[in-house]
Amino acid sequence: MNVHNQKMLGEAIREFLRTYKLEEKITETRILSSWEKVVGPHIARYTRKISLKEQVLTVYLNSSVMRNELSLAREKIIGMINKEAGADVVKEVHFR
Numbered sequence: 001m002n003v004h005n006q007k008m009l010g011e012a013i014r015e016f017l018r019t020y021k022l023e024e025k026i027t028e029t030r031i032l033s034s035w036e037k038v039v040g041p042h043i044a045r046y047t048r049k050i051s052l053k054e055q056v057l058t059v060y061l062n063s064s065v066m067r068n069e070l071s072l073a074r075e076k077i078i079g080m081i082n083k084e085a086g087a088d089v090v091k092e093v094h095f096r
Contacts, residue, residue, distance in 0.1 A: 027089045028052040034084045039077065043070070055091040057081065067095045 017023045031052060036044035049060040057078075061067045070077065074093050081090050 024052060024054075027085065030085060031057065031081060031089070034081075038080045038084050039070075052090070055089065056094065057090045057092070058094045058096060060096050070095050 017026065028051065032050055035047065035050060039047075043066065046061045046063045046066045047059060048062050051058045059070070061070070070093075074095075078090050078093055081093075082088050
């Protein structure tokens, strides 16, 4: 497959994802799979669930102490997630 065909295939895949509104789901899956790498195993152990909707990441934790600690590092976490994703996919983080 030559470079031109690869570009056409890549664009066709991106268009398919946009058409069926799958881009955010794929991004959410990437964030879920990299969450432990981003925050470390200690924090990941307290995480019950993560969801992404309209660039707002909601992280459900089973520790109020951890929730407070992470709230203080909110901007840093957003930066680390976006760096890992390679794009600005998260604008806000809510800890619950």
